Amino acid sequence: xxxxxNNKIDNNILGDQTVIKVEKLSKKYILGxxxxxxxxxxxxxxxxxxxxxxxxxxxxxxxxxxxxDVTFNVNDGERLGIIGRNGAGKSTILKMLSRITxxxxxxxxxxGRVASLLEVGTGFHPELTGRxxxxxxxxILGMSRKEIKSKFDEIVSFAExxxxxxxxxxxxxxxxxxxxxxxxAAHLEPEILIVDEVLAVGDAAFQKKCLxxxxxxxxxxxxxxxxSHNMGAIEQLCNRCILLDKGQIKMDSTDVRSVIKSYFNTLxxxxxxxxxxxxxxxxxxxxxxxxxSPTRIAITDKNGKALNMPVSNDTDFYISISGSIKTIDPALxxxxxxxxxxxxxxxxxxxxxxxxEKWPKFKQGNVTFISKLPKHLFNEGEYRIxxxxxxHWRKWLSEPGVTPxxxxxxxxxxxxxxxxxxxxxxxxxGPIIEWDTRNDLVPGERRGIVEVG
Amino acid sequence: MEKKDNTNVKMTVIEANKSGKYxxxxxxxxxxxxxxxxxxxxxxxYKQTIIGVAWSILRPVITMIVLTVIFGKLAGLPSENIPYxxxxxxxxxxxxxxxxxxxxxxxxLIANSNMLxxxxxxxxxxxxxxxxxxxxxxxxxxxxxxVLMIYYNYFPTMNIVFMPLFFIIALVTTLGASxxxxxxxxxxxxxxxxxxxxxxxxxxxxPVGFASTNIPENFRLLYYLNPMAGVIDGxxxxxxxxxxxxxxxxxxxxxxMSLVIFTIGLSYFRKTEKEFAxxx
Numbered sequence: 001x002x003x004x005x006n007n008k009i010d011n012n013i014l015g016d017q018t019v020i021k022v023e024k025l026s027k028k029y030i031l032g033x034x035x036x037x038x039x040x041x042x043x044x045x046x047x048x049x050x051x052x053x054x055x056x057x058x059x060x061x062x063x064x065x066x067x068x069d070v071t072f073n074v075n076d077g078e079r080l081g082i083i084g085r086n087g088a089g090k091s092t093i094l095k096m097l098s099r100i101t102x103x104x105x106x107x108x109x110x111x112g113r114v115a116s117l118l119e120v121g122t123g124f125h126p127e128l129t130g131r132x133x134x135x136x137x138x139x140i141l142g143m144s145r146k147e148i149k150s151k152f153d154e155i156v157s158f159a160e161x162x163x164x165x166x167x168x169x170x171x172x173x174x175x176x177x178x179x180x181x182x183x184x185a186a187h188l189e190p191e192i193l194i195v196d197e198v199l200a201v202g203d204a205a206f207q208k209k210c211l212x213x214x215x216x217x218x219x220x221x222x223x224x225x226x227x228s229h230n231m232g233a234i235e236q237l238c239n240r241c242i243l244l245d246k247g248q249i250k251m252d253s254t255d256v257r258s259v260i261k262s263y264f265n266t267l268x269x270x271x272x273x274x275x276x277x278x279x280x281x282x283x284x285x286x287x288x289x290x291x292x293s294p295t296r297i298a299i300t301d302k303n304g305k306a307l308n309m310p311v312s313n314d315t316d317f318y319i320s321i322s323g324s325i326k327t328i329d330p331a332l333x334x335x336x337x338x339x340x341x342x343x344x345x346x347x348x349x350x351x352x353x354x355x356x357e358k359w360p361k362f363k364q365g366n367v368t369f370i371s372k373l374p375k376h377l378f379n380e381g382e383y384r385i386x387x388x389x390x391x392h393w394r395k396w397l398s399e400p401g402v403t404p405x406x407x408x409x410x411x412x413x414x415x416x417x418x419x420x421x422x423x424x425x426x427x428x429x430g431p432i433i434e435w436d437t438r439n440d441l442v443p444g445e446r447r448g449i450v451e452v453g
Numbered sequence: 454m455e456k457k458d459n460t461n462v463k464m465t466v467i468e469a470n471k472s473g474k475y476x477x478x479x480x481x482x483x484x485x486x487x488x489x490x491x492x493x494x495x496x497x498x499y500k501q502t503i504i505g506v507a508w509s510i511l512r513p514v515i516t517m518i519v520l521t522v523i524f525g526k527l528a529g530l531p532s533e534n535i536p537y538x539x540x541x542x543x544x545x546x547x548x549x550x551x552x553x554x555x556x557x558x559x560x561x562l563i564a565n566s567n568m569l570x571x572x573x574x575x576x577x578x579x580x581x582x583x584x585x586x587x588x589x590x591x592x593x594x595x596x597x598x599x600v601l602m603i604y605y606n607y608f609p610t611m612n613i614v615f616m617p618l619f620f621i622i623a624l625v626t627t628l629g630a631s632x633x634x635x636x637x638x639x640x641x642x643x644x645x646x647x648x649x650x651x652x653x654x655x656x657x658x659x660p661v662g663f664a665s666t667n668i669p670e671n672f673r674l675l676y677y678l679n680p681m682a683g684v685i686d687g688x689x690x691x692x693x694x695x696x697x698x699x700x701x702x703x704x705x706x707x708x709x710m711s712l713v714i715f716t717i718g719l720s721y722f723r724k725t726e727k728e729f730a731x732x733x
Contacts (some may be wrong), residue, residue: 037596095730099467099573101728108467123570125493129501132493139489140572168500 011158019192020074023388025106027247031062066092068247069106074192078255079224081238081256081264083231086402089247090227094118094196098227106331112223113189115142119196121181130161131179132168137184150436151187158213159183174394186213192223197230211236229402231260231343259393264343274299274405276387283404289397290333292367292389294323299385304370312414313376313430321369321387328362331392334369337400338409340428341382348388348400373409376416379430380423383409395430476723480575487578491585497630498586509590510597513549517542524662533664535693536605542598543692544661545687546591548624551681552652554587557647558631562639566733575724577719582633584624598692612691619687622711626680629715632722639725639733660685666697680714682709 055214067089082090095101097108097117123140124133134155138148148155156162159180161172169177173418194212211233218224220239228234234241234256241259245249251259278284287294298306300320311317318335335350351369352359387405389398398405415421416432422428465475497506517538524536526532532540540639559579562569565579638644659681660668668676677683683704690699 006703096467099465100570100730103469105468108465110465110467113463114465116573118571119567122569123565127497128493136489136493139486140485140568140574145485302457352728420606 010400017075019075019111020225021077021107021109021365022070022072022074022093022097023107023109025067025070025093025096025108027067027096027101028104029064029066029090030065032390032409065247067086067096067103069248070244070249072242072252074223074225074250075222077221078239078240079218079226079239081234081259082225082227082244082262083229083241084244084250088244090244091118091196092247093244094194094225094227098194109393110192113142114194115188115190116194117141117185117188117196118194119302120178122299124169124181127168129168130165130172131157133180134184137181137285141185141188141237142190143188154280155183155187158186174391178393182210186210188215189223192225193217194225196227229399231263231361231401235260260343274409275306275405276405277404287398287403287405290327291329292323292325292334292380292397294321294387294398295366296320296322297300297385297387297405297407299373299407299409300370304368309408310410310412313378313411314378314414316375317373319371319385320375321371322366324366325362325364328364329391331394332362332389332397333392334387334389336371337386337388339384339386341384344428345365345429346378346402350388376432378409378411379425380411380413380415381425383411387411422441423441463557470727476575480577483578486521487575487582490578490582494583494586495589496616498590501620506593509593511693513542513545513594514597515556516549517545530663530665533666533695533697535664535695536601536607537695539598539601539605539607540602540664540689541662543689544659546598547620547684547688548656548659548661548681549594549628550587550620550725551623551684552655553590554584554627555630555634556648556652557583557587558627559634561631562635562729562733563645564640568635569733570730576729577632577722579724580635581628582625584631586626586681590623607694609631610658610694614691616691617683619691622680622708623684625715626684626711628710629713629718631718633714633718634687636725636729638731642667654720654723655679655681658682664689664697665700665703673700674706678710680710683710 019244031135066087068259082093084090092101095118096103096118097110098114098118100116100118109258109277109423121137123137125136126357128136129363132151135145135148139145156165157174159182164176165174172180213228214224218232224237226234228235238256240252241256242249243259251262253259276296278287278293278295285451299309299311300306300318302316302318304318305322307315307317321334321336323334325332333350335347335348335353338346340346344357348351349371386400386403386405387398388396388400388403390396396402415424415430501507502508504511520541522538524674525532525541560578561583562576568574569576569579634644635650644712656662659679665676665686667684684707687704687707689695690697
């Protein structure tokens, strides 16, 4: 013990290795006590409370425990992922860890400098130049001026904005803006880094770059707590994962994959329908926006009629995505992501996957995107298809992994015409690959095969 | 076993209702943020305006002209042989400082709501840092006073060395009022509408457009419950050559009231700030 004098783990009063200790943490919100309640309401309740007992029944009914009795420890150098459905309490825990909001009860002990990144570009001021915003944002994230100065060039080159350093960021493209914002955050060097969903910006290439940077950060032995709906990122980045459900820990394991799996079990609750229609439920309301609000997604035949599941792999089947457009934005992309039953992403596709000249010109009103699903590509089994839609580079309208707009594709039979291939084969896909078999080759060309044989 | 060394590891314990524990340590840690926010306000203040910083001179000068015409010329109020523009302008300096800082300070938390809900820092930095840009504005506006004095060939006495003292009373009052209203504003947006009213009303009940000798003798103490009245008197006394003695009970009352406002404002702010992120 005594020889570890320069090892900060041992110097820590939380005990060996532990850098964060969360004990019986709870957070209660009173529903209805909304942000801009008016002064009159206060006067009303004050008057009422004079006549009634302190805590009325109604108030108790409106209580909502966002987090309830959560206990866990985080060890030094651990990369902890926190997953769960919307409203499971993930962000509330992060907000308490980063001291933005106070717990209702319980205790958190942290040893070390914490930086939390709940959003990229917090405090960016549109009128200020890129250079000025780097300093401002750095200070907001807790960097000292000296620190920012020493990393300035690195930040600028990571963001690729050298030429626009002295331009106000309001003139930046959304891509540049996001890159700059992330670059500042990526150069934070705290002992403990808390990150919420910030990778959900930009396109795939940029997300990859961010993920790479995050990996660098964590491979330097820093402790990272990471909340995301992006299971791929969680799996790549984390070596431990906590699944939250209704404000409580449902699972906590270093077997990240198995936690992710049970997350999808809580998500699905049996079979998904093959047709999705917008209804005015709370979760669907997130999909409403002026650019593209989806109304229906379905697996259909050529005429747009919904097909019954399962479908045979040799039928022509289409995905049909309908919605409405109020504001026309040239950066609108609509498409889908398809996942296997154990949540491996097969591919993303967008209606803009061609040269720009071929993209449709939109008008306000209803729109339907129809795309033929590749016949004889998928294997027999269940697939999940999610609506993905965004203003390219800027904003997810329907975000993969999070969107409530998803349907089920179930394929059974029709795998091939071969008598040898009637049942399911191993593999994620079951494509019929073309074979060109020649039997009349000259000996010289066949030699290689013969020698091996 | 060697004694463990905790000096290089920062320990933080987060519990309900214990947010005050690290308050002063955090305030020190985040001192650079204070500087940066003030710097941001200064940089942004006159962006995309044609005449830029000239606004910080133009605003008080126009008000001065209006008040001089109304109170000096139309109402013909006495000015104790002080040129009326100088009489008004020397009062406008502290008053505008209060009015602008108070208006901006009261809205500052809402204006930075995004930061409040995404980042931890001692919240008091926000309303405090908005004061800095207004101090700068006031300093610039001061130059005009000297221009006026040269024009009217009217020079201050040695009393000018006491001027900073009165400015500090104004500062304490402004901070207290900003803390109080900005914290209330987070929860009750009603105060957004109250602030312009306070400022407008305050301009008329404070001796900005007229000398406080116009106030009837028996109302005087009541009158100085408004700490800005004492501040304005103090400014005039330290900057102008007046025969009028400084009304000491008035100044004492102003100091007392400014401390009361500051204490109430700060303690209400401290009491509510832990909920800001939840209700904003």
